[in-house]
Amino acid sequence: MTAPLAPLAPLVGCVLSLLFAPLLPGIINRVKAWVGGRQGRPLLQLYYDLFKLLKKSAVYSRHSGWMFRLAPVAGLAAALMALAVLPFGALGSLVSFPGDFIFLAGLFALARFTLILAALDTGSAFEGMGAAREAMFSALGEPIFLFCLMILGYRSGMYSLALMLGDIKPVVWTADWPFFLMLAFAFFLILLLENCRIPADDPNTHLELTMIHEVMILDHSGPDLALLEYASALKLWIFSLIIAGVLLPGPGESLPVAGHAALTLLIVFTVAALVGLVESVIARFRMERVPQILSLAGSFVCLAALSLWS
Amino acid sequence: MGENMTTLETQTSAAGNTLFVRNGQAAAMASVPVLSFGMFAHSLQTALRDGARLSALFALAGRPETKDEAPCRLVAVLALDAAGLVQILAADVENAYPSLTPRIPQAHLFEREIHERCGIVPEGHPWLKPVRFSRLAGPDVGHADFYRIDGDEVHEVAVGPIHAGIIECGHFRFQCLGELVMHLEISLGYHHRGLEAHLVGGPDKRSLPLLETLSGDAGIAHAWAWCSVIEALSGREASPRGQLLRSLALELERLANHTGDMGALSGDIGFLPTHAYCGRLRGDWLNMTAMLCGNRFGRSFLRLGGVTFDPDRALSDQLKKRLHATARDVRGALRALWDSPSVMARFTGIGKISAEDAAALGLVGPAARACGLERDARSSHPLDGLPAPPELVSAPWGDVLARARVREREIQTSIAYCHRLLEDFIGTDREDGADDHPQALSAPGQMADPAPVLTPDSIAVSLVEAWRGEVCHVAVTGTNGRLRAVSLVDPSFHNWAGLAMALRNGQISDFPLCNKSFNLSYCGHDQ
Numbered sequence: 047m048t049a050p051l052a053p054l055a056p057l058v059g060c061v062l063s064l065l066f067a068p069l070l071p072g073i074i075n076r077v078k079a080w081v082g083g084r085q086g087r088p089l090l091q092l093y094y095d096l097f098k099l100l101k102k103s104a105v106y107s108r109h110s111g112w113m114f115r116l117a118p119v120a121g122l123a124a125a126l127m128a129l130a131v132l133p134f135g136a137l138g139s140l141v142s143f144p145g146d147f148i149f150l151a152g153l154f155a156l157a158r159f160t161l162i163l164a165a166l167d168t169g170s171a172f173e174g175m176g177a178a179r180e181a182m183f184s185a186l187g188e189p190i191f192l193f194c195l196m197i198l199g200y201r202s203g204m205y206s207l208a209l210m211l212g213d214i215k216p217v218v219w220t221a222d223w224p225f226f227l228m229l230a231f232a233f234f235l236i237l238l239l240e241n242c243r244i245p246a247d248d249p250n251t252h253l254e255l256t257m258i259h260e261v262m263i264l265d266h267s268g269p270d271l272a273l274l275e276y277a278s279a280l281k282l283w284i285f286s287l288i289i290a291g292v293l294l295p296g297p298g299e300s301l302p303v304a305g306h307a308a309l310t311l312l313i314v315f316t317v318a319a320l321v322g323l324v325e326s327v328i329a330r331f332r333m334e335r336v337p338q339i340l341s342l343a344g345s346f347v348c349l350a351a352l353s354l355w356s
Numbered sequence: 357m358g359e360n361m362t363t364l365e366t367q368t369s370a371a372g373n374t375l376f377v378r379n380g381q382a383a384a385m386a387s388v389p390v391l392s393f394g395m396f397a398h399s400l401q402t403a404l405r406d407g408a409r410l411s412a413l414f415a416l417a418g419r420p421e422t423k424d425e426a427p428c429r430l431v432a433v434l435a436l437d438a439a440g441l442v443q444i445l446a447a448d449v450e451n452a453y454p455s456l457t458p459r460i461p462q463a464h465l466f467e468r469e470i471h472e473r474c475g476i477v478p479e480g481h482p483w484l485k486p487v488r489f490s491r492l493a494g495p496d497v498g499h500a501d502f503y504r505i506d507g508d509e510v511h512e513v514a515v516g517p518i519h520a521g522i523i524e525c526g527h528f529r530f531q532c533l534g535e536l537v538m539h540l541e542i543s544l545g546y547h548h549r550g551l552e553a554h555l556v557g558g559p560d561k562r563s564l565p566l567l568e569t570l571s572g573d574a575g576i577a578h579a580w581a582w583c584s585v586i587e588a589l590s591g592r593e594a595s596p597r598g599q600l601l602r603s604l605a606l607e608l609e610r611l612a613n614h615t616g617d618m619g620a621l622s623g624d625i626g627f628l629p630t631h632a633y634c635g636r637l638r639g640d641w642l643n644m645t646a647m648l649c650g651n652r653f654g655r656s657f658l659r660l661g662g663v664t665f666d667p668d669r670a671l672s673d674q675l676k677k678r679l680h681a682t683a684r685d686v687r688g689a690l691r692a693l694w695d696s697p698s699v700m701a702r703f704t705g706i707g708k709i710s711a712e713d714a715a716a717l718g719l720v721g722p723a724a725r726a727c728g729l730e731r732d733a734r735s736s737h738p739l740d741g742l743p744a745p746p747e748l749v750s751a752p753w754g755d756v757l758a759r760a761r762v763r764e765r766e767i768q769t770s771i772a773y774c775h776r777l778l779e780d781f782i783g784t785d786r787e788d789g790a791d792d793h794p795q796a797l798s799a800p801g802q803m804a805d806p807a808p809v810l811t812p813d814s815i816a817v818s819l820v821e822a823w824r825g826e827v828c829h830v831a832v833t834g835t836n837g838r839l840r841a842v843s844l845v846d847p848s849f850h851n852w853a854g855l856a857m858a859l860r861n862g863q864i865s866d867f868p869l870c871n872k873s874f875n876l877s878y879c880g881h882d883q
Contacts, residue, residue: 078628081628081629082628082629082631082632082633083632083633084632171511171512171513171514172513174511175513175535175864178534179535244626245626245698248626250626251624251626252520252521253520253624253868254515254520255513255515255864255865255867255868256624256865256866256867256868256869325626325628326628326629327629327696328627328696328698329622329625329626329627329696329698329699329701329702330625330626330627330698330702331698331701331702332701332702332706332863332865332866333535333863333865333866334535334863335701
């Protein structure tokens with residue numbers, strides 16, 4: 047990449063993320079349909095849905111207050127800020143500072159916090175139940191997510207996401223490949239839980255009593271729902287991007303920055319396809335076994351940490 | 357008609373204070389022993405302890421013109437599975453009687469129903485709430501006095517009556533401690549159409565089509581039970597070939613619903629392969645019913661005396677071929693489910709009911725068989741003119757896994773039975789090449805009288821094993837040979853209490869799965 051254009055590179059990454067994020071649920075659904083022998087919904091369905099929802103007006107219950115209206119905006123704002131600190135491949139990030147991975151985890155927590163309050167704000171028994179589940183599982187998941195990022199920072203010796211994820215030296219990667227693979231697997235499990243995918247949650251179910259995330263947004267409608275849907279697509283994108291960052295060593299002589307970015311994109315799509323495959327072949331866990339997914343993720347990140355002990 | 361009466365008398369044994377009849381046979385009302393209430397309760401209790409089931413319990417309003425009858429007569433119909441007989445006994449009551457429910461839990465809904473219909477109070481009934489929402493009396497629709505558990509950490513979750521999905525109305529009230537369900541109360545009655553009341557004075561042209569909609573997914577079973585009752589009361593026998601075809605249609609109904617249920621169970625746990633395939637395969641079974649009679653749900657297939665359409669050789673061959681192909685696909689789809697450890701882990705141990713509870717609540721059908729109870733009206737109360745029934749399938753665990761297992765095994769036995777019906781009977785009988793079968797299956801041109809003259813002052817009972825469990829129809833005729841009282845019991849009527857029991861001390865997130873594993877009918881209960 048030529049020098050005058052370099053400051054624009056992170057912006058390009060952000061634009062790519064914003065544009066392509068709603069494609070991931072489409073990919074997942076296409077894979078599921080393909081495995082199930084169905085036609086499936088269009089790849090761009092979420093784009094259509096978002097467009098449709100934005101044209102509608104929102105319906106608010108008399109019993110809900112400002113918190114209910116704040117959650118979608120706060121959720122999207124948090125996702126956008128997360129995109130600002132997260133590098134797209136080697137294109138760098140808009141904002142970068144040591145310790146920004148804690149900021150990233152904090153942003154997720156903020157979005158979740160507002161959404162949980164909004165769910166409680168509706169006064170619905172369903173939403174309260176979903177909020178309780180979300181709070182419990184994320185309380186278990188957050189430390190593991192942070193530990194994953196921390197151990198990654200420790201290995202690379204740098205504590206900003208742009209360097210931790212975007213600039214892993216190929217030499218380092220080849221020397222410690224089991225570490226990175228195990229870490230990527232742990233991130234994948236956290237992705238399944240954080241993005242309400244099977245086996246933790248079922249994004250397609252209509253059964254309120256079994257939902258976690260979906261039940262919290264039952265009362266949102268119109269543009270609010272569009273913001274929430276878009277924010278959750280972005281969240282899925284962010285997690286896939288993290289996995290791509292862990293799996294792909296930084297650009298070197300054989301791999302220019304542009305090629306690296308293309309590969310990153312490919313890995314992100316592959317992660318979505320993998321999520322679709324997982325959803326196609328295994329059943330959802332019963333609620334009380336969901337933390338087992340997290341203990342598996344925790345075990346893998348611990349193993350990854352131990353593998354550095356030489 | 358008088359001659360007919362005497363043959364009926366010989367078939368029933370009214371030894372002392374008991375009356376036994378066989379499934380699908382009539383008896384004179386005069387032969388039904390009318391006991392004192394104490395004796396009645398005692399006989400019921402003894403019979404139930406010895407393994408009988410309470411198939412129906414209803415009140416017969418007294419006739420003011422006859423002085424010897426009390427205002428109300430309770431009539432109980434017991435199914436004695438081991439003997440293959442049905443026992444009928446009665447007792448006269450005034451405006452109140454000591455409730456049977458504390459001693460006989462499976463009577464709880466029947467007593468509530470009698471209370472609601474006739475205003476007779478079962479004194480000491482622990483749960484005397486409305487069963488259905490009647491426009492004439494009782495509370496407004498949806499107003500029910502729900503059981504409540506108080507406490508700072510207890511919360512109440514109300515689901516329905518309108519649900520997320522294209523299903524019927526019903527209200528579920530959970531008392532929860534976090535995710536734990538301490539109590540589930542099921543309040544139904546939103547679909548009450550007053551079918552029983554409508555049939556009184558009949559039968560007429562509308563009776564059978566109405567009965568087919570009692571529970572739309574078990575139309576064949578209800579139509580058959582009804583035909584059987586009316587045939588018994590009118591002294592007319594169903595044509596043997598008609599019985600075979602009814603049986604085939606009933607098995608196809610079972611196959612379609614069991615296959616659909618297996619798909620729905622997979623869908624609830626997010627297991628897509630089986631979900632997607634079973635949805636299509638259910639349609640294949642329904643289409644086979646359509647090949648048989650032109651309607652996917654077998655509407656208008658059954659007629660008094662037989663059926664409306666008789667498949668010729670070519671159609672039988674085609675059905676056989678379809679049966680083979682669909683059976684193969686269903687096996688494949690179910691194998692994917694059974695071979696998946698995550699599915700097994702999800703099903704195991706959820707919604708457990710003990711065999712004792714199931715027996716006490718009087719569960720029927722796959723739900724009962726999944727608790728290890730061997731209850732299948734096809735084997736214990738076979739109707740005339742049918743080949744040996746399919747093997748009875750049961751599983752001892754009482755959980756969702758058991759209910760899924762029983763369904764899966766029943767799909768296999770039912771397929772084998774259909775093969776047998778088609779190959780040994782239906783498909784071979786018509787080698788003469790005649791277009792119209794001489795045995796007169798009440799073909800469209802020669803429609804049987806839909807409103808036949810019935811034997812006066814008689815009672816008939818029929819039991820048909822629908823896919824959900826035993827369908828029991830009881831009809832009583834008056835002196836004029838018209839229907840005086842009708843009791844229609846859908847298997848759901850027995851089994852809803854089982855679902856509430858299965859959820860006790862379970863996880864609230866498991867409710868949809870448990871519910872699907874029972875897959876009960878709302879309108880069948882409400883009728």
